[in-house]
Amino acid sequence: MRLRSLRMTSVAAGLLLLGVPGLAAAAEEGPTPTDIAVNSMWVVLGAILVLFMQAGFAMLEIGLSRMKNAGAVAGKIVINLSIAILMFWATGFALAFGDGDGFWGQMGWFLNATDAAADTNSLGLNSFMNAIGAYNIPVEAFFFFQVVFCAVSLAIVFGTMLDRTKFIGYIIFAVVFTGFIYPIVAHWTWGGGWLYQDGFLDFAGSSIVHLQGATAALIGTLVLGPRIGKFRDGKPQPIPGHSIPLFMLGVIILWVGWMGFNAGSTLGAVGLNFADIAVNTNLAAAAGVIGATIGALLVFRTLDVSQMGNGAIAGLVAITAPCAFVDPWAAVVIGLVAGLIAPPIVVLLDKIRIDDPIGAIPVHGIAGIWGTLAIGLFATEGRLGELGVSQGLLLGGSAEQLWVQFYGIAATIGFTGAATLIVFLAIKYTVGLRVSEDEELAGLDISEHGMYGYPEQFIEVPGAFPEATRHSAGMASLSRPTTSG
Amino acid sequence: MRLRSLRMTSVAAGLLLLGVPGLAAAAEEGPTPTDIAVNSMWVVLGAILVLFMQAGFAMLEIGLSRMKNAGAVAGKIVINLSIAILMFWATGFALAFGDGDGFWGQMGWFLNATDAAADTNSLGLNSFMNAIGAYNIPVEAFFFFQVVFCAVSLAIVFGTMLDRTKFIGYIIFAVVFTGFIYPIVAHWTWGGGWLYQDGFLDFAGSSIVHLQGATAALIGTLVLGPRIGKFRDGKPQPIPGHSIPLFMLGVIILWVGWMGFNAGSTLGAVGLNFADIAVNTNLAAAAGVIGATIGALLVFRTLDVSQMGNGAIAGLVAITAPCAFVDPWAAVVIGLVAGLIAPPIVVLLDKIRIDDPIGAIPVHGIAGIWGTLAIGLFATEGRLGELGVSQGLLLGGSAEQLWVQFYGIAATIGFTGAATLIVFLAIKYTVGLRVSEDEELAGLDISEHGMYGYPEQFIEVPGAFPEATRHSAGMASLSRPTTSG
Amino acid sequence: MRLRSLRMTSVAAGLLLLGVPGLAAAAEEGPTPTDIAVNSMWVVLGAILVLFMQAGFAMLEIGLSRMKNAGAVAGKIVINLSIAILMFWATGFALAFGDGDGFWGQMGWFLNATDAAADTNSLGLNSFMNAIGAYNIPVEAFFFFQVVFCAVSLAIVFGTMLDRTKFIGYIIFAVVFTGFIYPIVAHWTWGGGWLYQDGFLDFAGSSIVHLQGATAALIGTLVLGPRIGKFRDGKPQPIPGHSIPLFMLGVIILWVGWMGFNAGSTLGAVGLNFADIAVNTNLAAAAGVIGATIGALLVFRTLDVSQMGNGAIAGLVAITAPCAFVDPWAAVVIGLVAGLIAPPIVVLLDKIRIDDPIGAIPVHGIAGIWGTLAIGLFATEGRLGELGVSQGLLLGGSAEQLWVQFYGIAATIGFTGAATLIVFLAIKYTVGLRVSEDEELAGLDISEHGMYGYPEQFIEVPGAFPEATRHSAGMASLSRPTTSG
Amino acid sequence: MKKIEAFIRHEAFDEIRNRLADMGLPSMSISEVKGSGRQGGYTESYRGAKTTIFMRPKLKLEIVVDDNDVDRAVDVILELAHTGEPGDGKIFIIPVDDAVRVRTGERGDVVLAPHPEDAPGG
Amino acid sequence: MKKIEAFIRHEAFDEIRNRLADMGLPSMSISEVKGSGRQGGYTESYRGAKTTIFMRPKLKLEIVVDDNDVDRAVDVILELAHTGEPGDGKIFIIPVDDAVRVRTGERGDVVLAPHPEDAPGG
């Protein structure tokens, strides 16, 4: 591809300079301690908001799980977050942002900054990063921001695999995904790797975080197979989540956290218009809700509350890549479309017998693709700043950027799909990825953790058990949690 | 009315200058990029906290709804938020803050800033705003902050109407309220309209946001009528919300979000003492809890947990208008009184057969009135700064400000009351505002959305059904959600 | 002990100057309004995050309570927070941070700053504080940050006493604890008292906040005795909390709030590396989860979800004291150990018949001790800055600091233990600390508050009632809430 | 003595209980059941997947009464549970051999003797 | 007429209901119970404390049928609830004196006459 050596990364694209002369002057003298504090504060607060999204995923995934698995979901969320933090610290950050080549970074293991230049304002890890010279923040702030992104990507994967995945199996996947797979894909664009060189744009990670998570989720559910009872005589059955209130709490927390996810991705505050990004993000989320409500009404003929919530997520995912590059009206269009297409995709997945309990594939996957492509359609000149990219196709630009976006998506899906397929299959044929039929029927809470998530009110719903499993003994064989046997 | 042309708005009253000489100097040279970043960050973070209040309202309203309606409340919250964002973007912001006359603004539809001056630091919308010259923040930051306030006002309305309001009916109300009614009232004071000219003070919206919402809620419940079973042989019946834990989570989230609501209303950080406002807000909330606990003990003779939570909200609402103008001890008094009077008002509403499931009328309405008046009673000279307003009556000031506050309240109630009455009646006689008796008995979850909010544990409580409805067939006629019929 | 008059307090130890020359220069000229705004913003936002931890404690404690007591826990949380705010305002802040002697402060009651120097940037309360000259924040910001810490300490106490504590009894304890006990202990170190003089270090309060809360909790549960049914024929019985999902929501909220707790304890932003602290905090929390998971697997032979959550808290508590002084790898070790030892301590407490429903003793107490000692083991020279303290013992330093840490811990336990014992006994023999057996069996919701926390789904679990209580009449005597009798 | 088992709509219960209590028959038990009969099912829909639920929530009322109270108790239920729509429910009469009051150990008809409703707190 | 009370595994219910409905016996009630029998208990563990739970969740099926429908209904349950493992459950046959349909006031065998499943919404 064309060499664009002076082009900033899509992350650096956050630098929507307000064009105030003082900034340039300040830059010459080096950033003041005040500016460093302001920039760090913005990034750290953004990271805290993204960390808070874990509560959102917990509530969303618990809400959409069966009651008998609610405690197991809670356990998986907190251990996944922990694995993500430790692995990204150990290897992930170095692979993603350390000095290396176009495929991966190779320095900075365990956040070891001994390679760093003396300059306290440098990232100390990646000469590419230093070259940009834009990140007037300490490396720890940058690390904190990146590690919580990695944890988000992992949280997405689990949602689609809930109600049937073995604890130990998922742990192994989490280690590999956060320590190796995610960082490599992140490196390609945000670490100055080959996709960056090609000019691929993904401001806050529609592809890198969301599509990647959804791709792994798709592979995961294919390897696992659907939940018992999901398909019956070929017809999809409703297996409703047990708590729409907790689900919706999760959606709103995610929405709030996304303010840090997108607006925080400017990676600094001084001279940057992050408010703009926050507004675009809210408009897309709102439009996503309206889109999904209408979509569900047209396709399902019901006012499906779970789709309304998913519509918000779809809008948010879609605006994640283009949030810094498009005008508000385009944000509305992007969100609306993301919401509108979610319900038909749910139907489609049901048709081809893919079981996706939380809807990660439509709202993180398809919406992620749509959002990444939307840059090539709607990007406005005024907001592309010094990126040297042409306007979106629909605004009279060329299709060139659309093509870059397209193969960036393809590469993400291809690499993540292949890598996670290998990992999931390896787990399946060693420690096992799915619990036994008896354990699944009894629920993961009691069978894997020895105690119900709601010990005082566990009630099974008659009608959710298909014939196929009638001859299983259910809880007969469970005298103690399998893990202690 | 008296002309006070040089007086700052109550919003601008946030400028509690610390009196540091450097600020004046800086002002002459125009704000630095750093100052803009700092101010924007404060406002955007404040807006994020206010956005988070939607999770608070969701949990509070879900917690106080019946179990069979919990999913419907979840759906209404997320769609209301979306409507508020889109409508305030389309028309509301222009009506509230665009250039216009004393009654409404008339520029800046769809956040269109083409009318903006070249100066990037200007609001670009309202010459009045520019004249103040105080908002060193981009227009998007200001918009984000204002749009979430609008969404809060709408969320209040719905609470009082829960368990019986038709989805489509409420949607229409939400469009009109957020697109037109709320913005006009906001314009009167915060947009430099006639109430501002008269010197009305409402720092963060006790009247503009809360009283307005409560007024619409009152009209809404009057048009709807009480929930089936609320009054029986003339006696009010307890219809307890189904989850005090979720209710209390909502209360604490609202409390946290209020830090952004009040302290963020300084609309900037440099030279402004927002910490002061945060302290006053906390003191009033705490005193509200104590007040309501005592009030409930005296009036109900029980330690009512729902009143404790409502007391916090009452204290928060009451301090919203005066938070920047009063001393800490006054904040405690204001909160205490707001909490104390809530329980007797609950009894009063029960007596006159007004059904207000979440207590919006006492805690957003009456406390909103009290808080707005409290400025005229407790405002301290030192904190009124350059506003040119006299001290509070109780501190030896004149009653003049109290009178302005009084008619500001009256205007808010009058306009909002009349406008929402027209809208609710129009909806009632066209698409309908209330579900059928059968649907209400079956619960909105299954009748409007086709699925329970808690699909695995729906249990109806015997004893909540009055004779009047015995002859209804309950769920008999519900073979599918009515919306799909 | 040696006089270290020029040594900074452990709070001031937050001043990890980045060594930028401009800062010193700026300090000479006095801080700019921008710097004050930036510092205040950081502290106020930190305080808001810590305030949010109340939602975390509410969810954690509600989740781990029995269903029949869930509403009572909700009520106690909100009233405790209110009492903490009002009492710390009235007396606590003055005792902790006012001018006084090594034992307590004696100025600044009711946040009265009339004693303040004219300098607007001074704390205005404590000449010691002013002498440090480091807090370029208004006193209200400092107060807000400190008051929410006090509320956290109180919230810890209640958790261990849930399911059986009388409302009125706990109220009285809360008044004394937040108004007098906590502030005095806080003064010793953070207010420049005798422990500070001795060089005791506790950056964000492993001892001052957490160990103190846990000590009071231990005394509380000893005075109360275990819940009915906890021990049966000498064997501990599982009394599982009713909602693991709410528990885990609480854990994640606490984790998020801890970002403010630890990183906010720099008490400023300009020139301070708070991101570093945030990273250490996250690493320790993650390692705590892993540690507790492994610990539970080894000791209980189950994948106990409640222990995973508690592991996160243990890691967070342990890193609270040393977060600013240790390297990331040490943070991982500190968190891992804190998590690992929690499950054996749970078993130990069960053995000696101490009933601690939320595990406050292992995760706030033991982990608090461990974290405070860890400074003496792992502190790195580079991060101790101008504190004049030697490296940790394990890094080749002397054992001197370990000894100071040790007797600081002993003093905290001794004073808090004695003071709270007196208060709890006084309450026990006057208004009473524990509800009657009948009330406990019926649940505090109905017996103390007149309404269930989950009115639509209250179901008791057979099997949780021991023989000892068979002859009680259960709800027989409850015709109305006891408080109204 | 007989046990009356009635499967009724929830909304009918309150009035039935009051009437029975007025007649001296406040002793009874209720529980949640789901049932199907002539009343058709209803559709639940979730993310586009639909299913027909035939088992609808009903209230099961159990009252053990003396033989000569059976008819008047059944009549009360019949009157007050009736709406005329499918789903009104069914009443079954089941023979009972003996009844014992745990508090006193009394057996037989005396246990089922009509009695006034006790005041709260009794 | 007889009441069939069957304590079965949850997972068996759906098929039983369908088969009975096909046979003209869609009228029935179910409820949640916990039960013990030959099936052993299982261990619950919480923070290291363990307890054996002997009462396991079961579904209670109640069907009142005409005397000559008893056997075929029992046979259906026997066939479909059977897995051969402990915990399959038990069926009890209890005499019923009378049955009343609330909607119509009809009494006796007519109330229990087999009938087709009604369509949703009926």
Added chain:
Amino acid sequence: MKKIEAFIRHEAFDEIRNRLADMGLPSMSISEVKGSGRQGGYTESYRGAKTTIFMRPKLKLEIVVDDNDVDRAVDVILELAHTGEPGDGKIFIIPVDDAVRVRTGERGDVVLAPHPEDAPGG
């Protein structure tokens, strides 16, 4: 054979179960009910509105036993559920025509024969 239906306090259950199991009668079912009897109602209060709840939570115990086990089972319940306060509950004895074990298809008294408690995991 007879069915013993006992409405008891929750807190009495555990000991009853243990004693019955020791006697070779571990087979039983329980469910949640709400009931009223001699025990008075209690007041619920919410935001100032109060109501008297007459239906209190009780546990329903169902044990089908052979005729000659009825008395000793009833005696156990009587002894252990008794506190002497109103609300102790009632026990009803109902005739049963037949019993079937689903696992084996066995019928009659053999199904109800006393047996030892099975170990966890059995």
